[in-house]
Amino acid sequence: MRVFSDSEPQAGLDPRPCDLSRFNTFALASTAPACVQIMHAGQVPQLAELAPRYGGLLVLGGGSNLVLPERVRGLVARMALRGIRLQSEDADARVVEAQAGESWHGLVAYCVERGWGGLENLALIPGTVGAAPVQNIGAYGVELRDRFAGLTAYDLEQRRWMEFDGAQCAFAYRDSVFKQAPGRWVITSVRLRLPKAWRPVLDYPDLRRHPRLAGEPGAREVYEAVCGIRREKLPDPAVLGNAGSFFKNPLVSAQVYRNLAERFPGLVGYAQEDGGYKLAAGWLIDQCGWKGRRMGPVGVHERQALVLVNYGGATAAEVMALADAVRHDVRQRYGVALEAEPVVVPGAPAED
Incomplete structure (x- = not known):
């Protein structure tokens, strides 16, 4: 259970109608009767009171994996929590924690720039860190569950903070417990374990035959190759x-x-x-x-x-x-x- 200090901002949320057309990558015209923006984790418990008033909750990250209707039903909570840190390190691995509103690709780039391998195959996947476990995102032979160390989420039903390990997340192919029970948990931070004994994952044909990945490529070379392939195809x-x-x-x-x-x-x-x-x-x-x-x-x-x-x-x-x-x-x-x-x-x- 996570405990918040008295000094952490927990300002009241003020739901207002909003236009979501700019907040979904499909560029679908969409509006919602009530929206709030989560700037601090201490605001999340308020959603347990607000969501029932509007008939449900949609947590919106980057809007990259959604098909939005012309008029959304319920309360929309836009996730804007920011921050990345090296939480812990030992002889075998580093554990990096990122807040749910961070860009997923931004997190991958952050790690690659510091020479921390493990996420490079997941480069250029749109969306936010908080949405990544919901879908158990994956690409080019790597899934989020392969690097997962844990996450913090608020249970709106039981009104308590929870820490999830991989087994509790019930990860499957593009699936998780969070996807199966939408609107119950609000993920606020995710922790990823990056092994120091790093080896490139080059199982997919596009990577095996890539000219820049011959020999013994590093994480940066794999990252740049994945970015190039995705930009060419998508x-x-x-x-x-x-x-x-x-x-x-x-x-x-x-x-x-x-x-x-x-x-x-x-x-x-x-x-x-x-x-x-x-x-x-x-x-x-x-x-x-x-x-x-x-x-x-x-x-x-x-x-x-x-x-x-x-x-x-x-x-x-x-x-x-x-x-x-x-x-x-x-x-x-x-x-x-x-x-x-x-x-x-x-x-x-x-x-x-």
């Missing part, structure tokens, strides 16, 4: 609205994988520790002819079929109509169900 949300990878890579049994591989030469899949396979959702979507296609103001990105984009003026309903059309075609051809990665936020009833 659209910049500041230029073209998107939420990154829209679909999870589906997990299937070894038998299903073998059956599909016999029918569809070139099927892309990765063996998993449990004996199953993770299929490349982007390949499935591309093979169904969706890459580069548009449906009105939304479409599938021309260079990365996993990414749905907003060409301007799109609504959540239009995004989800495109997602449903893509899912239908993949299921019809391959018998595989695609699951959306972003959180689809429920909308409020239309006003009279």
